[in-house]
Amino acid sequence: MNLEYFIAKRLITAKDYKSSISAPIIKIAISAIAIGMIMMIVSVATGIGLQQKIREKVSAFNGHIIISNYDNNQSEVTLVSISKKQDFYPKFTSVPGVEHIQAIASKAGIIRTETAFEGIIFKGVGNDYKWDNIKEYLVSGKLPDYSKNVNQEVLISQFLANRLNLKVGDLFNTFFIKEDQNRLPNIRRFKITGIFNSGFQEFDATYIIGDIRHMQRINKWAPDQIGAFEVFVDDFNAIESTGEQVYAQTSSTLDTKTIIEKYSYIFEWLQLFDFNIIVILVVMILVATINMVVALLVLILERTQMIGILKALGANNWSVRKIFLYNAFYLIVRGLFWGNLIGISLLLIQQQFGIIQLPPENYYVNQAPVYLNWGYILLLNLLTVTVCFLVLLIPSYIITKISPVKAIRFD
Numbered sequence: 001m002n003l004e005y006f007i008a009k010r011l012i013t014a015k016d017y018k019s020s021i022s023a024p025i026i027k028i029a030i031s032a033i034a035i036g037m038i039m040m041i042v043s044v045a046t047g048i049g050l051q052q053k054i055r056e057k058v059s060a061f062n063g064h065i066i067i068s069n070y071d072n073n074q075s076e077v078t079l080v081s082i083s084k085k086q087d088f089y090p091k092f093t094s095v096p097g098v099e100h101i102q103a104i105a106s107k108a109g110i111i112r113t114e115t116a117f118e119g120i121i122f123k124g125v126g127n128d129y130k131w132d133n134i135k136e137y138l139v140s141g142k143l144p145d146y147s148k149n150v151n152q153e154v155l156i157s158q159f160l161a162n163r164l165n166l167k168v169g170d171l172f173n174t175f176f177i178k179e180d181q182n183r184l185p186n187i188r189r190f191k192i193t194g195i196f197n198s199g200f201q202e203f204d205a206t207y208i209i210g211d212i213r214h215m216q217r218i219n220k221w222a223p224d225q226i227g228a229f230e231v232f233v234d235d236f237n238a239i240e241s242t243g244e245q246v247y248a249q250t251s252s253t254l255d256t257k258t259i260i261e262k263y264s265y266i267f268e269w270l271q272l273f274d275f276n277i278i279v280i281l282v283v284m285i286l287v288a289t290i291n292m293v294v295a296l297l298v299l300i301l302e303r304t305q306m307i308g309i310l311k312a313l314g315a316n317n318w319s320v321r322k323i324f325l326y327n328a329f330y331l332i333v334r335g336l337f338w339g340n341l342i343g344i345s346l347l348l349i350q351q352q353f354g355i356i357q358l359p360p361e362n363y364y365v366n367q368a369p370v371y372l373n374w375g376y377i378l379l380l381n382l383l384t385v386t387v388c389f390l391v392l393l394i395p396s397y398i399i400t401k402i403s404p405v406k407a408i409r410f411d
Contacts, residue, residue: 026331029295033335033384034342036284040380041279041343049371054270054364055236059199060133061123061207062259063102063230065243077106077121077131078215078227085224088249090128094403095245097234102128105215105227109176111208113164120160122174124212134196134209137331141168141194150213154190157204158197168192176218186218199366229255266364285384288335289391296328296395307402317400324399328392329385336381347372 023319069080084103092098105124110117127147134155135143144153166172169192176186190210198204216225233242243258250256260267300307303324310320347370350356354367 010215012030020144021380025295025298029291030331030335030338030384032291033288033388034339036288037336037339037348037380037384038343040281040384041340041364041377042346043277044376044380045347045370045372047277048373048376050363050365051270051273051326052371053369054200054266056133056365057198057203058259058263058266059232059236060137060198061200061203064233064236064239065231065256065258066228066262067231067246067250067254067256068228069253072392077108078219079411081105081219081221081225081227082229082254083224084226086229086251088246089229092231092246092249094249095242097236097242098231098246100130100232102126102130102230103212103226103228104129104230105212105219105221107176107215107218109174111160111164111172111174113166113172116164118160118164120174120208121206122176122215123207123209124215125209125211137196137198138194139197144193144210146211146213150211150217152191153193154208154210155194155196156192158195159201159204160208161192161195166192168195177296188214188218197366199360200364201360204360229363244290281354281380281383285387288384292328292332292388292392293395295331296324296392297398299324300398304402307399311402320399321393321396324396325389325392329389332385332388336384339401340377340381344372344377344395 003169020259067082068078069082088094089101089103091407092101103126105123107124108119109122110119125146129146131143138155139158141155144151144155146153161167164172173188174188174190176188177187181405190208196204197357212224212226215221215227216223219225231246233239239258239260243256243261247256307320310323311317350368351370351372356368360366
């Protein structure tokens with residue numbers, strides 16, 4: 001480090017700013033960077049968190065890819081059965097990336113109690129069902145066991161339980177309408193073994209989960225007849241390509257559909273979050289950069305005499321520019337430090353306590369989810385520093401136009 005650089009670095013310090021006329025502008029610049037970083041971290045964390053949480057909930061009730069008969073494609077309930085005796089079941093080894101496959105069958109029904117009734121879809125599952133996806137949302141009771149004999153145990157949502165005034169251990173009747181309207185409906189009596197709350201009201205208000213053998217008996221199916229297969233993949237980002245491979249490996253009598261296709265309106269809505277996040281990042285970096293440019297210009301004007309003295313002592317333009325860029329970098333780092341500290345703290349508080357609540361009927365979740373990843377936080381910091389530093393090269397060019405003689409006489 002040369003002499004003029006050392007002298008200038010001692011002249012332009014944070015302590016000097018407190019008594020200089022540029023102090024308010026410096027504070028505003030630091031605050032703008034801190035606020036911008038807070039907004040960027042929070043927007044990315046909550047935006048990605050919301051996308052991932054909704055994907056998890058949709059896949060928990062549907063799998064990632066649904067294999068069914070063509071006649072069932074436009075319906076949430078099973079109309080025509082398919083056989084479990086498929087080359088891809090119970091292990092879909094022909095397609096890489098498939099994690100699990102399970103058999104299900106669904107049928108519409110009506111739950112009737114002494115005080116209320118609700119229309120539902122009974123989702124029948126077997127001993128191959130992936131309970132890990134539902135276990136997270138279990139609020140009371142336990143998961144049913146369908147590994148042995150057929151039983152009455154079912155899972156019901158907290159939404160339906162509250163509307164029907166039911167709790168764990170209660171029994172209730174469910175009426176399943178037959179295709180032949182002249183015949184009396186099938187009646188089944190079920191026992192609530194657990195209550196779940198996914199926060200996804202579209203599913204909570206619709207589904208109860210029970211033994212698939214009830215559906216087989218009501219529909220007079222054989223034990224190897226089911227309604228559809230639900231396929232889970234390892235990488236959601238590759239769901240479309242995996243879905244194409246699954247379609248190619250299934251019979252011509254079967255159709256496959258990804259949850260992105262089935263719930264296109266949800267995933268199209270989720271894509272809007274990517275655009276919103278990009279807009280926030282651009283605006284916040286732009287605001288921080290403008291404030292830093294103003295701060296640097298003020299510093300240069302305030303230190304005009306010092307610039308003239310350094311040039312008179314033999315310092316070249318780039319050496320003097322580096323001094324101001326160094327101090328601008330110092331201010332950026334200060335702003336980023338406070339922005340990261342406050343932003344990450346807010347995310348950790350939300351992650352632990354869920355202070356910010358969201359209406360599930362609009363956002364499909366009860367509280368703002370948080371995706372905290374150190375990789376994107378580091379990337380945001382590097383992006384902010386790089387953009388600000390590159391833009392600051394432009395106003396620092398003014399230093400090359402300052403004449404040492406005029407600057408020393410400058411008052």
